[in-house]
Amino acid sequence: MPETALPGRRGQAARNDVVILDAARDVFLLDPKAPISAVAERAGVGISALYRRYPSKEFLLCRLCHDGLRRFISEAEASEVEPDGWAALTGFLGRVVEADVHSLTVHLAGTFTPTDEMGMDARRANELAAGLVDRARESGRLRRDAVTEDVGMILECCAAIRVEDPVRTSELRRRYLAMLVEGLESGDGPDLPGPPPRPGEMNGRWRPS
Structure with a gap:
């Protein structure tokens, strides 16, 4: 029937x-x-x-990247239940790296025109990331000169690591994420060199070339 x-x-x-x-x-x-x-x-x-x-291919590329953006949002929202601000941020970073969300950002930026819905979700993602950074700073564990935009760059650095074996790729990403997270933690060392990424500075990559 x-x-x-x-x-x-x-x-x-x-x-x-x-x-x-x-x-x-x-x-x-x-x-x-x-x-x-x-x-x-x-x-x-x-x-x-x-x-x-x-x-169209552009439609498919857009869907792939939007799915990655939604996964970012989902993981950030899940971190809100963690009472410790530092654990919330570092746990979020680990899950997003493991999900390989930012490989799509690194490889596909500029290959399609983002939709208005993607723009709204991108703003939501940034708000959530900023909240995680603020909570980590309030915990006293985050270095004073770290900013929200550093989170995205750390995730992209990990996503750039890729070898032929997926298991080895995951191992290497966890290794270097641990190093980067250690650099995020407050301590007695000098300030980070150079100014941090400006809000919206990397957005130009999404314009089709």
Whole structure:
């Protein structure tokens, strides 16, 4: 009957969507200039099936990056229940690095035009990150010259680490995140060299080249 067949079709469509997005992430992290046909081939679906869901490569790139932004927001919101401000910030950093959210930022910035919804979510993400930084500073553990924008740069530094073996990539990222987090902690050392990133300074990367 139609009532039972429709949920089945929806379920299959949802499964296909996951497969397509996973394939797109793999393909475009290796080569942001790859054609959308490479995604269909990797996903094992017909190009027409892919285009029914994602009418253009730009649309697909936008979806990938927006999903990463939503994951960032989700992890930041989850950190709000942690009573210790320093633990909230460092736990958040660890989870976002493990989820590999910022590899998409590093590789795909400038390859599509962000939507208004992405802009709103980006502002929400920045507000949440600023809240985590403020709480870490109130705990007394965060160095006095660290700013919210440093958080994004630390995440991008970790995302830039990538070797052929995914397990080794994860190990190396955790190693260097630990070093970077130690540098965030307050101490008796000198101030950081140079001025920090200015608010919005990195936003220009998102304009299509």
